[in-house]
Amino acid sequence: MCFILACTNYLARRNPKMFVRISHPIAVLFVILTTFFFVGLHMFYVVPQLLDVAGLMYKLDWLLAIFTMYNIFGNMLACHITNTSVESLPKDRQFPEPGEEHLWHYCDICQKLMPPRSWHCILCKCCILKRDHHCIFTATCIGHNNQRYFFWFTFFMALGTGAAWAIHFIATLQYFSFSDLISSDFHRDNLPPYWLVFTLILNSYILAAPLSSMLLQISVLILNGTLHDFNSDTYDLGLWENFKMIVGKQVFWTFLSPTVKSPLLHDGTQWNEKQSDIIKH
Numbered sequence: 001m002c003f004i005l006a007c008t009n010y011l012a013r014r015n016p017k018m019f020v021r022i023s024h025p026i027a028v029l030f031v032i033l034t035t036f037f038f039v040g041l042h043m044f045y046v047v048p049q050l051l052d053v054a055g056l057m058y059k060l061d062w063l064l065a066i067f068t069m070y071n072i073f074g075n076m077l078a079c080h081i082t083n084t085s086v087e088s089l090p091k092d093r094q095f096p097e098p099g100e101e102h103l104w105h106y107c108d109i110c111q112k113l114m115p116p117r118s119w120h121c122i123l124c125k126c127c128i129l130k131r132d133h134h135c136i137f138t139a140t141c142i143g144h145n146n147q148r149y150f151f152w153f154t155f156f157m158a159l160g161t162g163a164a165w166a167i168h169f170i171a172t173l174q175y176f177s178f179s180d181l182i183s184s185d186f187h188r189d190n191l192p193p194y195w196l197v198f199t200l201i202l203n204s205y206i207l208a209a210p211l212s213s214m215l216l217q218i219s220v221l222i223l224n225g226t227l228h229d230f231n232s233d234t235y236d237l238g239l240w241e242n243f244k245m246i247v248g249k250q251v252f253w254t255f256l257s258p259t260v261k262s263p264l265l266h267d268g269t270q271w272n273e274k275q276s277d278i279i280k281h
């Protein structure tokens, strides 16, 4: 995993334009195809091994699958179309207020002062407000304005692949009796089909990426940090405030849909530090 990250970083730095042109469509297509493949596999082949397809539970499972898919694709799209660059700010907010100049820093590439916690992305070619990282799966940078969508995107990806894995595992397990498992004595005629075992292993690999991304986002949320300053607690205002800072004023309602309006607490130019008495929003 680290090797892949090191390679992508190297390629991104070496030829940013080419990297964006190739990696973005491949990564986005990968998410779309993988999601459809696993939903189809899960609903048409794995779940019918456990549930009656004419029953209520199967219909409820379809509703959950559609809700999860809607939130995966909805948050992915919202992430992509939400501008989180410093340029997205109104013109008068793109300059420090009197007395705050020392908190801003100069970007050599954009050639102007930038707000605290923003930094330049060579792929987006601009400075990003509270930049977290550049995500090829949403084909954009993750920062102050779209981190809410990225958080729920990783959450629903992990939830979907995790739930699919659990049901897949149970469907495979039903081919073995408890005494088989205790004695490790598996009868040949009672083994699960090869495709079920193969897709369970595939599901395990696919689960790893969104699960680790979601755990990273939760770690970032706990300290109100970014992937850039991962261990820093400089802006940690407590778990609840940190969560609101990312998802906005509607907090848990944002779980329902990316279309839920949830204004952020501030515009991303002024940041309260931990135990700071100066509160400016």
Ligand SMILES: [Zn+2]
Pocket (backbone or CB within 6 Å): 107, 108, 109, 110, 111, 119, 120, 121, 126, 127
């Ligand atoms: Zn810049």
Ligand SMILES: [Zn+2]
Pocket (backbone or CB within 6 Å): 121, 122, 123, 124, 125, 133, 134, 135, 140, 141, 142
């Ligand atoms: Zn970027």
